[in-house]
Amino acid sequence: MKIPEQGCLLRIFIGESDRWHGTPLYEAIVLKARELHLAGATVLRGPMGFGASSRIHTAKILRLSEDLPMVIEIVDSREKVDTLLPHVNEMVTRGLVTLEDVTVFKYIADPKLA
DSSP: OOOOSEEEEEEEEEETTOEETTEEHHHHHHHHHHHTTOSOEEEEEOSEEOOTTOOOEEOOGGGOOSSOEEEEEEEEOHHHHHHHHHHHHHHOSSSEEEEEEEEOOOOOOOTTTO
16 A cells, blocks of 8 residues: 555544443554555553543553553545544544644555555
């Protein structure tokens, strides 16, 4: 898949326990991005963080959290990201969603998988 040199980074900050119709929200968003043929998505699990409530979520042994921070990052053209945004708007009921312009330096798929 070829994406233009100028792209858009969609970054979604949610909690690990957030759900969409019984499915983990991060999983539902990644599957929707794949369904819409976006270039790719990565989910990152944070060991510590806080959001609008200022409540600390941490993976420390003495204070195990069941709601660690999750970040979903998706890079593609602005037009392709725009096709996903209405779905993200519906699915994310709490969290933070950001967009930023990015320069894509390199994006090469494994030819064995093509």
